[in-house]
Amino acid sequence: MRPVKQTAAHKTGDFGELVCSNSLKSDSENTAPWLLKQELRKLGSVSMQAAVQARVPGGHALTVDRDQFARALTVAIESEPRITVVREEVCTVPEEGIVVVATGPLTSGALAEDIGRLTGSGGLYFYDSISPIVDAETIDREKVFAASRYGKSLDGSDDYLNCPFTKEEYEAFVEAILTAESAEAHIEEDRAIRKGKVPFFESCLPVEEIARRGMNTLRFGPMKPVGLDDPRTGRWPYAVIQLRQEDQRAGSYNLVGFQNYMKFPEQKRVFRMIPGLERAEFLRYGQIHRNTYINGPELLTATLQLKSEPRVFFAGQISGVEGYVESMATGLMAGRWAAELAQGREPRPMPRATAMGSLTHYVAHADPKKYQPANIAFDLLPQLDEAEKKKFKHDKRARHAEVCRRAEAALEAYERA
Numbered sequence: 001m002r003p004v005k006q007t008a009a010h011k012t013g014d015f016g017e018l019v020c021s022n023s024l025k026s027d028s029e030n031t032a033p034w035l036l037k038q039e040l041r042k043l044g045s046v047s048m049q050a051a052v053q054a055r056v057p058g059g060h061a062l063t064v065d066r067d068q069f070a071r072a073l074t075v076a077i078e079s080e081p082r083i084t085v086v087r088e089e090v091c092t093v094p095e096e097g098i099v100v101v102a103t104g105p106l107t108s109g110a111l112a113e114d115i116g117r118l119t120g121s122g123g124l125y126f127y128d129s130i131s132p133i134v135d136a137e138t139i140d141r142e143k144v145f146a147a148s149r150y151g152k153s154l155d156g157s158d159d160y161l162n163c164p165f166t167k168e169e170y171e172a173f174v175e176a177i178l179t180a181e182s183a184e185a186h187i188e189e190d191r192a193i194r195k196g197k198v199p200f201f202e203s204c205l206p207v208e209e210i211a212r213r214g215m216n217t218l219r220f221g222p223m224k225p226v227g228l229d230d231p232r233t234g235r236w237p238y239a240v241i242q243l244r245q246e247d248q249r250a251g252s253y254n255l256v257g258f259q260n261y262m263k264f265p266e267q268k269r270v271f272r273m274i275p276g277l278e279r280a281e282f283l284r285y286g287q288i289h290r291n292t293y294i295n296g297p298e299l300l301t302a303t304l305q306l307k308s309e310p311r312v313f314f315a316g317q318i319s320g321v322e323g324y325v326e327s328m329a330t331g332l333m334a335g336r337w338a339a340e341l342a343q344g345r346e347p348r349p350m351p352r353a354t355a356m357g358s359l360t361h362y363v364a365h366a367d368p369k370k371y372q373p374a375n376i377a378f379d380l381l382p383q384l385d386e387a388e389k390k391k392f393k394h395d396k397r398a399r400h401a402e403v404c405r406r407a408e409a410a411l412e413a414y415e416r417a
């Protein structure tokens with residue numbers, strides 16, 4: 001619809017306008033973001049071709065000149081004779097034919113309303129409130145303890161890992177949160193969200209805002225220690241941060257209630273002050289921002305089709321993924337599947353062993369009750385079995401290289417079939 005109608009963040013009329021960072025993340029071999037890009041390159045992604053044309057020096061990251069990138073993509077789309085570009089706001093999901101909805105995190109109001117009607121109540125979200133995730137292997141088990149509040153858990157097991165704070169540790173931690181540098185807010189609405197000034201956002205306030213309300217507020221909120229006996233002292237700690245195991249993300253834990261908008265390096269510094277997380281590796285950082293997305297696991301198949309209306313596909317950020325390259329990847333997949341459907345074939349899910357297949361598996365199979373968009377990380381990919389893990393025990397790089405090798409082989413087999 002741009003430039004006829006703009007969003008709160010975009011400035012031009014070009015396709016693929018990158019509104020914030022100009023980085024498409026790491027391109028170091030055998031990292032998860034590299035694997036995703038590598039799969040896109042293998043499938044002939046036009047976005048990746050545009051990125052090569054627009055590449056600027058960026059160390060290990062694939063960094064692009066944003067104007068050149070968007071221009072290259074726009075030229076590629078406009079010069080394709082089989083594409084007709086219509087620059088107008090679409091206010092309803094078309095009632096007939098095959099449709100790919102890819103209107104992004106800032107989908108216009110009228111269309112969002114119509115998507116809400118299609119997806120039913122609770123199926124469409126307008127804000128992201130994401131807590132950091134840490135790699136389970138990097139948690140110090142000598143310091144944390146497993147327990148559920150008052151020993152109550154759904155299945156009798158200890159559901160949470162608890163990081164116990166002394167008074168001194170707690171006060172230093174709160175001080176660090178209050179003085180940490182914030183990530184820039186790119187649209188006005190994000191400033192309001194941060195202050196909890198958006199209706200119904202009170203239940204998932206950023207930790208910075210909770211900390212600002214008083215030294216003890218976190219201790220009576222997400223850091224409350226009640227009912228959590230530390231087996232080493234037999235008492236409740238002064239304060240606690242709870243870590244909850246992720247369901248579809250193997251070997252990783254979520255910091256419960258720690259949505260925030262600190263800069264990523266600041267999150268690493270501040271959250272490594274948490275007892276037990278001194279050497280934690282973060283698979284995802286916290287975020288809090290305006291974002292339109294649907295509840296993938298409730299609504300979508302692993303081929304990004306609406307379960308209730310398979311002619312409608314969702315792609316990009318609105319399908320419940322997070323990030324530029326993840327949006328490119330779901331776009332490419334939805335496009336291919338829509339073409340298969342148009343040719344009278346049943347869309348085939350991507351192999352689970354690939355990064356693309358793992359992303360769509362997560363979208364379709366994560367827990368719908370607490371669904372949060374994902375960006376690509378190794379914990380979304382299938383894990384090696386115990387024997388293989390032992391083989392690579394002390395060599396994470398070799399383990400990741402093996403996961404990447406399997407992904408590439410699976411993609412090749414998928415393309416041959």
Ligand SMILES: Cc1cc2nc3c(=O)[nH]c(=O)nc-3n(C[C@H](O)[C@H](O)[C@H](O)COP(=O)(O)OP(=O)(O)OC[C@H]3O[C@@H](n4cnc5c(N)ncnc54)[C@H](O)[C@@H]3O)c2cc1C
Nearest residue numbers: 001020021089090103104107108111186316317323324327
């Ligand atoms: C402010 C902000 C900053 C972000 N920063 C980053 C970042 O630094 N790094 C990162 O990896 N990710 C970032 N993201 C997240 C996300 O990866 C990007 O927004 C990404 O561009 C999403 O791609 P997309 O194709 O799904 O949507 P978009 O790139 O937004 O494309 C959707 C298009 O649909 C159009 N549209 C919307 N509604 C309608 C309608 N009703 N009719 C017709 N057209 C419509 C929009 O104008 C837009 O051109 C950011 C998101 C936001 C909102």
